[in-house]
Amino acid sequence: MTDTPLSLIRNFSIIAHIDHGKSTLADRLIQACGALTQREMTNQVLDNMDLERERGITIKAQTVRLSYPAQDGKTYVLNLMDTPGHVDFAYEVSRSLAACEGSLLVVDASQGVEAQTLANVYQAIDANHEIVPVLNKVDLPAADCDRVKEQIEEVIGIPADDAVEVSAKTGLNIEAVLEALVKRLPPPKGDASAPLQALLVDSWYDPYLGVITLVRVKEGRLKRGMRIRMMSTGVVHLVDQVGVFAPRMTNVDELGPGEIGYINAAIKTVADTNVGDTLTDDRRPASEPLAGFKPSIPVVWCGLYPVVADDFEKLRDSLAKLRLNDASFHYEAETSAALGFGFRCGFLGLLHLEIIQERLSREFDLDLIATAPSVVYRMLLTNGTTEELHNPADMPDQSLIEKIEEPWIRATIMVPDEYLGAVLTLCSERRGMQEDLTYVGNRAMAVYRLPLNEVVFDFYDRLKSVTRGYASFDYQMDGYEESDLVRISILVNQEPVDALSFIAHRSAAETRGRSICAKLKELIPRQLFKIAVQAAIGSRIIARETIGAMSKDVTAKCYGGDISRKRKLLEKQKEGKKRMRQFGKVEIPQSAFLAALKMDQ
Amino acid sequence: MDGPMGREEPLALYVHWPFCLSKCPYCDFNSHVRAEIPRARFGNALRRELAHEAGRMGERAERPVVSSIFFGGGTPSLMAPETVAGLIEDTRTLFGMTDDVEITLEANPTSVETGLLRAFRDAGVNRISMGIQSLEPEALRFLGREHDAPQAIAALETARALFSRISFDLIYARPGQDARAWRRELDAALALVSDHLSLYQLTIEPGTRFESLFRQGRFHLPDDDDAAALYELTADVAATHGLRGYEISNYARPGAESRHNLTYWRYGDYLGIGPGAHGRLTRNGATFATRRHRAPEPWAERVERTGTGAHPEERLDNRDRAREMLLMGLRLAEGISTTRFRRRTGMTVPDATDPDILHAAIGEEYLVHDQATGILRATAAGRLRLESLLAALVL
Numbered sequence: 001m002t003d004t005p006l007s008l009i010r011n012f013s014i015i016a017h018i019d020h021g022k023s024t025l026a027d028r029l030i031q032a033c034g035a036l037t038q039r040e041m042t043n044q045v046l047d048n049m050d051l052e053r054e055r056g057i058t059i060k061a062q063t064v065r066l067s068y069p070a071q072d073g074k075t076y077v078l079n080l081m082d083t084p085g086h087v088d089f090a091y092e093v094s095r096s097l098a099a100c101e102g103s104l105l106v107v108d109a110s111q112g113v114e115a116q117t118l119a120n121v122y123q124a125i126d127a128n129h130e131i132v133p134v135l136n137k138v139d140l141p142a143a144d145c146d147r148v149k150e151q152i153e154e155v156i157g158i159p160a161d162d163a164v165e166v167s168a169k170t171g172l173n174i175e176a177v178l179e180a181l182v183k184r185l186p187p188p189k190g191d192a193s194a195p196l197q198a199l200l201v202d203s204w205y206d207p208y209l210g211v212i213t214l215v216r217v218k219e220g221r222l223k224r225g226m227r228i229r230m231m232s233t234g235v236v237h238l239v240d241q242v243g244v245f246a247p248r249m250t251n252v253d254e255l256g257p258g259e260i261g262y263i264n265a266a267i268k269t270v271a272d273t274n275v276g277d278t279l280t281d282d283r284r285p286a287s288e289p290l291a292g293f294k295p296s297i298p299v300v301w302c303g304l305y306p307v308v309a310d311d312f313e314k315l316r317d318s319l320a321k322l323r324l325n326d327a328s329f330h331y332e333a334e335t336s337a338a339l340g341f342g343f344r345c346g347f348l349g350l351l352h353l354e355i356i357q358e359r360l361s362r363e364f365d366l367d368l369i370a371t372a373p374s375v376v377y378r379m380l381l382t383n384g385t386t387e388e389l390h391n392p393a394d395m396p397d398q399s400l401i402e403k404i405e406e407p408w409i410r411a412t413i414m415v416p417d418e419y420l421g422a423v424l425t426l427c428s429e430r431r432g433m434q435e436d437l438t439y440v441g442n443r444a445m446a447v448y449r450l451p452l453n454e455v456v457f458d459f460y461d462r463l464k465s466v467t468r469g470y471a472s473f474d475y476q477m478d479g480y481e482e483s484d485l486v487r488i489s490i491l492v493n494q495e496p497v498d499a500l501s502f503i504a505h506r507s508a509a510e511t512r513g514r515s516i517c518a519k520l521k522e523l524i525p526r527q528l529f530k531i532a533v534q535a536a537i538g539s540r541i542i543a544r545e546t547i548g549a550m551s552k553d554v555t556a557k558c559y560g561g562d563i564s565r566k567r568k569l570l571e572k573q574k575e576g577k578k579r580m581r582q583f584g585k586v587e588i589p590q591s592a593f594l595a596a597l598k599m600d601q
Numbered sequence: 602m603d604g605p606m607g608r609e610e611p612l613a614l615y616v617h618w619p620f621c622l623s624k625c626p627y628c629d630f631n632s633h634v635r636a637e638i639p640r641a642r643f644g645n646a647l648r649r650e651l652a653h654e655a656g657r658m659g660e661r662a663e664r665p666v667v668s669s670i671f672f673g674g675g676t677p678s679l680m681a682p683e684t685v686a687g688l689i690e691d692t693r694t695l696f697g698m699t700d701d702v703e704i705t706l707e708a709n710p711t712s713v714e715t716g717l718l719r720a721f722r723d724a725g726v727n728r729i730s731m732g733i734q735s736l737e738p739e740a741l742r743f744l745g746r747e748h749d750a751p752q753a754i755a756a757l758e759t760a761r762a763l764f765s766r767i768s769f770d771l772i773y774a775r776p777g778q779d780a781r782a783w784r785r786e787l788d789a790a791l792a793l794v795s796d797h798l799s800l801y802q803l804t805i806e807p808g809t810r811f812e813s814l815f816r817q818g819r820f821h822l823p824d825d826d827d828a829a830a831l832y833e834l835t836a837d838v839a840a841t842h843g844l845r846g847y848e849i850s851n852y853a854r855p856g857a858e859s860r861h862n863l864t865y866w867r868y869g870d871y872l873g874i875g876p877g878a879h880g881r882l883t884r885n886g887a888t889f890a891t892r893r894h895r896a897p898e899p900w901a902e903r904v905e906r907t908g909t910g911a912h913p914e915e916r917l918d919n920r921d922r923a924r925e926m927l928l929m930g931l932r933l934a935e936g937i938s939t940t941r942f943r944r945r946t947g948m949t950v951p952d953a954t955d956p957d958i959l960h961a962a963i964g965e966e967y968l969v970h971d972q973a974t975g976i977l978r979a980t981a982a983g984r985l986r987l988e989s990l991l992a993a994l995v996l
Contacts, residue, residue: 527989528962528967528986528989528990528993529961529965549965549986550825550986550989551825551826551828551829551985551986552825552826552828552829552832552985552986553825553985553986553987553988553989554849554984554985554986554987554988555804555849555987555988556801556802556803556804556849556850557801557804557850558849558928558929558932559862559865560613560615560864560865560871560873560879560880560881561615561631561873561877561878561879563865563879563881563890563925563928563929564879564890564892564915566925566928567921567924567925567928570924570928570991570992570995571924573992574992587993
């Protein structure tokens with residue numbers, strides 16, 4: 001191993017909507033090629049992380065090398081690159097796709113094409129992939145293969161006549177999928193004698209081996225003992241091990257063109273490996289790097305704070321550990337007057353945010369508070385400079401701002417037509433601009449441009465509720481545009497609560513300000529003195545609520561035998577006050593702010 | 602009266618009798634039910650503990666004079682009158698008593714106890730505090746009392762013939778009790794008594810039967826707004842009968858206030874004997890918090906063995922005393938004399954309180970600080986919110 005002729009290699013990925021059966025199909029393919037015995041198969045081999053298995057989604061790209069004796073009598077090497085199904089991980093999708101020549105498009109034979117499928121399949125088409133449609137779950141009574149094939153042709157615009165009809169669950173027709181891969185996908189191209197060009201597809205931290213780097217060799221050979229150079233940085237590493245995932249890590253001497261495998265080269269942290277970089281031979285370097293990917297940029301930011309202040313160090317360590325394996329996620333320390341010490345964290349999208357938050361609580365046992373997610377605003381200041389704003393609390397004075405730009409997205413929403421009206425209303429409430437509206441059967445596909453800011457604010461939840469969960473939604477970033485945006489501060493007794501300030505379009509400012517004030521009125525318990533809760537744009541108050549003073553709080557009986565107990569109670573209350581945030585002469589329990597932040601999401 | 606040794610004021614004496622015929626569901630006091638109440642044993646133990654404590658307070662001449670005795674419980678009207686007489690006599694012998702000494706005994710209005718009222722008067726008791734709690738039959742059942750309304754009225758009539766000073770307790774803000782019903786009941790009560798009433802809002806205390814019933818949702822209490830309205834109504838009705846709210850839950854004709862209880866609220870010295878009794882005693886300028894073993898029989902065993910059932914004393918520093926004096930003194934309509942505050946605690950009011958809260962509370966008319974008289978007092982609005990006010994104010 002491994003000197004496989006190019007003609008016997010097929011590299012492919014699988015594109016599917018969540019729950020359409022991608023991982024189950026992958027398992028079947030692995031099983032059919034005998035890479036693992038029945039006993040070794042745990043369900044869904046590719047989804048390693050507990051969280052992935054539980055949510056039925058794939059977060060990190062995975063790969064497996066299969067050996068398939070085809071009907072033509074030859075044995076082929078099939079490299080399966082698993083791809084994340086969700087838009088937040090479009091970047092991970094793009095690097096997986098760049099390592100392959102073709103894709104299986106898995107569509108549930110009763111559900112049909114969903115919004116997420118579309119985005120990924122278009123990416124695959126852009127990457128010049130040969131697409132093989134696979135209809136899954138054809139054994140279910142609701143399966144309607146003809147309708148779904150028609151939908152694939154109409155919506156995606158690729159022929160679906162010879163789609164492979166399978167049931168990954170029962171194993172029906174799995175062989176036909178393998179044959180289709182061999183017959184319909186092109187073999188990779190490449191010259192084994194050319195200078196090495198290998199694409200850095202992914203990397204992750206293994207506690208025993210250090211950083212493992214997943215590569216796709218395009219030209220030349222990658223050998224054990226070679227000194228490789230990262231073309232973006234010029235840094236050189238000695239390759240200790242070369243191997244393939246079969247699916248267990250198996251060492252080989254070298255990887256030739258068209259092959260996918262891993263190297264282990266004493267690299268300390270994942271941050272030292274730039275996904276999309278080109279690896280070349282230090283002694284005989286390629287003249288040009290491969291076309292890389294666009295680097296991943298966080299588009300959604302929020303503050304993460306430990307509920308218990310003592311957990312701050314633990315949070316810092318946990319974030320560092322997560323970052324070891326997920327270089328797309330960013331964090332920097334910040335302080336909030338209301339919430340204490342924490343971190344401002346950047347994510348690829350809302351799901352990414354949710355996943356990181358969940359991993360922190362689950363794997364690191366941290367109890368966290370997240371501030372409302374914010375997008376990255378671009379501010380052109382009067383002094384001619386441009387600044388990016390990740391935290392509404394940092395927004396400079398309005399007089400220093402020439403103009404503000406906000407990020408827009410292009411969203412695709414697919415929905416049964418009876419809910420279309422509600423979806424269109426929701427989109428226009430959120431300043432959406434309709435780009436396209438088409439029907440396939442009784443399903444509508446609406447394409448909208450929307451400010452991302454309007455989407456991070458409870459859009460998913462609203463979409464889910466107005467369509468009873470029948471809508472699917474996907475988006476991609478679509479540039480920045482100038483907008484009339486204002487920062488709304490929330491004041492408690494005239495003092496701003498930094499964690500609750502937010503940026504909104506001027507037209508929505510008053511409504512949102514009023515709703516937050518009303519929520520806080522419900523959440524803040526009545527105190528000794530009355531409390532003013534206000535929303536303000538600069539010095540202008542746009543909403544106000546007053547929390548009246550408590551009406552009665554006194555013990556009926558207090559005699560000689562009660563003094564000690566009452567004094568000790570008083571001392572305990574003083575301890576409790578340390579966990580309160582002082583606003584003028586009232587103290588507000590942190591729990592009220594936490595509840596307000598929770599309701600916001 | 603400031604002596605060189607800091608023994609500046611007379612002493613109040615509290616005697617705890619820990620037994621009741623039955624345990625009331627709202628009560629979290631140190632009270633116990635026994636098939637046979639060991640009257641003689643506990644009478645002897647109380648007298649022995651009193652003598653022991655007197656001995657600890659120096660020679661007879663150095664001891665403070667007693668200005669009030671309060672027999673509380675439990676149900677002290679279940680004591681043998683001879684025990685009450687003996688304790689009063691002992692007090693006179695061991696400490697001496699002021700001429701106008703106030704000697705109060707708590708009594709329940711059951712017929713048995715009413716029959717003993719004359720004997721208690723002959724023993725030296727000169728004030729009766731009657732645990733009536735309600736004049737409504739249904740409420741008395743709910744509160745688990747052993748008497749009915751006619752018995753209560755009869756007991757008060759008997760007491761009136763024997764004692765010049767009578768007070769009784771009522772519990773209001775009961776489940777389902779609206780303002781009209783409470784006004785009617787309170788008017789009826791005020792017609793029965795002329796100089797003192799303790800009117801308590803029903804509160805749910807931890808460890809009581811009411812607490813578990815309340816938690817199970819078996820009954821509901823008025824919310825804070827309704828409770829506040831009932832409280833204000835109470836003060837208004839009492840005032841029309843000439844009774845002034847001189848403490849959160851205590852109403853009296855001027856001059857008829859409970860002097861014993863005023864000692865607690867004014868943060869004077871008091872000696873407490875009997876199971877679970879607390880005390881505050883000043884010795885050589887230092888104040889000590891004392892308390893005794895709560896369980897009746899182990900307390901008695903300790904007294905029989907060593908002369909006292911006391912736990913180790915806790916020495917209170919200036920800050921402790923300042924906190925205690927504020928939390929007691931602000932319950933009183935008369936407030937706190939800042940001069941006396943400095944003398945009793947070694948601290949000034951500004952040292953002991955948060956200046957911002959003090960300022961805000963005065964602005965909100967929760968507190969009044971009269972510079973001319975040197976009095977700091979909580980207004981009616983301030984007293985209604987006293988726990989929150991103290992939590993914010995007291996440093």
